[in-house]
Structure formats: structure tokens, C-alpha cells
Amino acid sequence: MKNTKVTTYKIGRVWIPDYVPGVIAVVVLIIGFPFIVESQQSAEISTEAVGDGRYVLFGRGGNILASIGEQGVLIVDSQFPDMVPKYQSTIRSLGGGDIDFTINTHWHYDHADGNEMLGEAGSWIIAHAHSRDMMTKHNTINTVVNPLVEQPPYSQAGLPVATFEQRMEVFFNGEQIDLIHPGPAHTMGDAAIFLRDSNIVHMGDVFNNAGYPFIDADNGGDIEGMIAFCEAVLGEINSNTVVVPGHGPVATYNDLAEYITMLTEIRGKMMILIGQGASLEEVIAAKPTENWDAEKGDPLRLIDRAYLSLTR
Numbered sequence: 001m002k003n004t005k006v007t008t009y010k011i012g013r014v015w016i017p018d019y020v021p022g023v024i025a026v027v028v029l030i031i032g033f034p035f036i037v038e039s040q041q042s043a044e045i046s047t048e049a050v051g052d053g054r055y056v057l058f059g060r061g062g063n064i065l066a067s068i069g070e071q072g073v074l075i076v077d078s079q080f081p082d083m084v085p086k087y088q089s090t091i092r093s094l095g096g097g098d099i100d101f102t103i104n105t106h107w108h109y110d111h112a113d114g115n116e117m118l119g120e121a122g123s124w125i126i127a128h129a130h131s132r133d134m135m136t137k138h139n140t141i142n143t144v145v146n147p148l149v150e151q152p153p154y155s156q157a158g159l160p161v162a163t164f165e166q167r168m169e170v171f172f173n174g175e176q177i178d179l180i181h182p183g184p185a186h187t188m189g190d191a192a193i194f195l196r197d198s199n200i201v202h203m204g205d206v207f208n209n210a211g212y213p214f215i216d217a218d219n220g221g222d223i224e225g226m227i228a229f230c231e232a233v234l235g236e237i238n239s240n241t242v243v244v245p246g247h248g249p250v251a252t253y254n255d256l257a258e259y260i261t262m263l264t265e266i267r268g269k270m271m272i273l274i275g276q277g278a279s280l281e282e283v284i285a286a287k288p289t290e291n292w293d294a295e296k297g298d299p300l301r302l303i304d305r306a307y308l309s310l311t312r
């Protein structure tokens with residue numbers, strides 16, 4: 001005779017049959033499965049064509065701009081090591097080969113940790129001089145709302161072989177590529193990279209199009225500099241320029257202009273409060289970002305870092 005006895009467990013004052021935890025596990029698995037699949041998919045590369053042989057590659061970390069042409073492959077930013085084989089494969093599927101040149105917009109891990117693998121594979125790396133300097137050292141990044149990020153120094157393979165201070169020109173795949181550094185902004189080593197004939201600019205994290213920007217104030221980042229940097233880029237582009245942000249969707253001249261307006265107004269409101277002697281807590285309570293919070297999200301990280309950069 002089949003034993004139909006059901007074992008029971010007591011949880012608090014309620015006795016439940018032994019099959020209930022199994023049912024709960026199956027339900028959790030079914031409900032959770034789409035999220036598991038989504039998180040795996042979000043670490044795949046998606047591609048947006050932004051010109052003839054020019055692409056933005058979205059994956060995990062900063063947006064990558066790729067130039068694929070008769071002279072080879074040049075990319076701007078390198079994401080994480082686990083993403084390198086994925087975008088190498090994407091670039092091959094787009095008709096490219098090995099990555100000849102890698103330009104970093106800045107030294108932060110989510111834009112440059114892929115450097116070592118690329119360097120070992122033979123890519124030449126270029127960055128602002130201060131970014132290279134930071135890549136040779138251990139760095140701590142304080143994003144305020146998350147635990148401190150510890151970024152170890154890169155091996156020689158991951159370090160730039162060429163650097164610049166204010167301006168540099170590279171000629172590749174039939175066009176002039178200008179690297180400019182108007183001054184400290186998101187970090188002290190930011191570069192905007194212009195693909196002149198394609199009319200594309202990659203701004204790194206000086207322009208964040210996925211919420212409020214982060215200012216790495218502990219490492220020399222500065223809201224005044226961020227505004228000045230954006231204004232310098234705006235002065236070199238036009239209404240047809242493809243503007244690639246460090247994070248978020250591809251943007252336009254008008255998007256960048258509105259971003260400058262937002263930062264300028266927030267800075268202005270904060271400066272008035274700081275001039276009245278307001279503490280950080282008082283500035284946060286005064287909601288200097290409230291006109292944009294519905295669109296941009298939690299302003300704490302921006303206000304905290306902007307306050308530090310405006311009060312030193």
C-alpha cells in the first residue's frame with residue numbers, strides 16, 4: 001500500500017505539509033527565471049550603427065565607440081575583461097579584425113579594465129596623461145551611495161603607450177580623430193574623442209545620459225570643470241553630431257545643451273545656499289535638483305560630490 005503520510009513542519013503557530021517548501025521553491029524559480037535570463041542578457045553586446053563603419057557597442061560598463069575600416073579597428077573605451085571576447089566577436093561579425101587602437105575616455109574601471117586583455121592581444125592604448133598616471137597606481141573611488149571601489153594598478157599591457165595633455169590628433173580609417181582635454185571634469189584625466197568626418201563625439205562620463213552624473217571629487221573631479229568641459233565640446237559640434245555618452249543611449253547636440261543647462265542651474269542654486277553657509281545636509285534638504293529628479297532619479301550622489309567640489 002502506498003504510504004500517503006505527509007510530514008508537517010511547524011512555522012510559528014502554523015503546521016505546514018512538507019511539500020510546501022518544494023512548491024515555494026518551484027514558484028520562486030519560475031518567477032525568478034526571467035530575471036536571471038535578463039541579467040545574463042544584459043551582459044551581452046548590443047550594437048547601434050552611427051555612421052559608415054562606426055558603431056556604439058553597449059554591454060556592461062561604459063559605452064564603446066568603434067571605428068571599423070580599411071586601416072583596421074579603433075575603439076574608445078574597453079569595459080571589463082569578461083566583455084572583451086564578446087565585443088571582439090561583435091567587431092568580427094561587423095567585418096573588423098583585431099583591435100589595433102584603444103582610446104580611453106578616462107581611467108575608471110568600467111571604461112578601462114578591459115585594457116590589459118586588449119594590450120596583451122596587441123592593441124595600442126592611448127589616454128590623457130593623468131589617466132595613464134592613475135592606471136599605474138591603486139585608486140579608491142567614492143560613489144557615495146555604494147561601497148568604495150578599489151581599483152588596482154594595471155600591468156604594462158594595460159597602460160597607454162601614448163598620452164597627451166590638451167590636444168592630440170590621430171588619423172585612422174580615413175578621418176581625423178581629435179582628443180581634447182579642456183580640464184578636470186568627471187576626473188582629472190577626461191578626454192572627449194571626436195571622429196571628425198563621421199561627426200561623432202564620445203564624451204565618456206563627463207556626459208552621463210543614464211541619470212545624474214557622478215563627479216569623482218575625491219580624485220580631482222569638479223562640477224565647474226564638468227560644465228566647462230561640456231561647453232567646450234558643444235562649441236566644436238553641430239546639430240547633426242552624434243553624441244556618445246559614457247552611459248545611456250546615444251544623444252544629440254540638444255541633449256548635451258540641456259544637460260549643460262541642468263548642471264548650470266543646479267550649480268547656481270547650490271552656490272547660493274553655500275554662500276549662505278549651508279551645510280551639505282541643508283543643501284540636500286533644499287532640493288536644488290527637484291526640477292529634474294523625476295527624470296534623472298536619486299540626486300544624492302551628485303549633490304554630495306558637487307558640494308565637495310564647490311566648497312574646497
Ligand SMILES: [Zn+2]
Nearest residue numbers: 106108186205
Ligand atoms: Zn567614470
